[in-house]
Amino acid sequence: MLQLRPNCECCDRDLPPDSRDAMICSFECTFCADCAVGTLSGICPNCSGELVRRPVRPAAKLQGNPPSSQRVLKAEGCAPGKAA
Ligand SMILES: [Zn+2]
Numbered sequence: 001m002l003q004l005r006p007n008c009e010c011c012d013r014d015l016p017p018d019s020r021d022a023m024i025c026s027f028e029c030t031f032c033a034d035c036a037v038g039t040l041s042g043i044c045p046n047c048s049g050e051l052v053r054r055p056v057r058p059a060a061k062l063q064g065n066p067p068s069s070q071r072v073l074k075a076e077g078c079a080p081g082k083a084a
């Protein structure tokens with residue numbers, strides 16, 4: 001099951017479970033669409049993996065399958081086009 005992390009690792013923007021602007025890699029490093037597409041060119045800065053849009057979990061399923069509340073943030077921010 002996806003963790004559905006609550007924020008962008010680059011800019012700390014809130015990414016609620018119903019956000020269509022959330023992008024993740026296969027390890028669920030989580031970014032907003034602006035950072036993922038703009039700053040990161042679609043590549044995860046942590047694992048060099050592909051970033052794809054995170055699917056929205058239906059609201060009715062969130063009750064029994066709550067999203068992660070643990071915020072993950074890169075202390076140094078995200079550098080444009082930086083390879084891992
Ligand atoms: Zn961001």
Ligand SMILES: [Zn+2]
Pocket residue numbers: 025026027028029044045046047048049
């Ligand atoms: Zn990653």
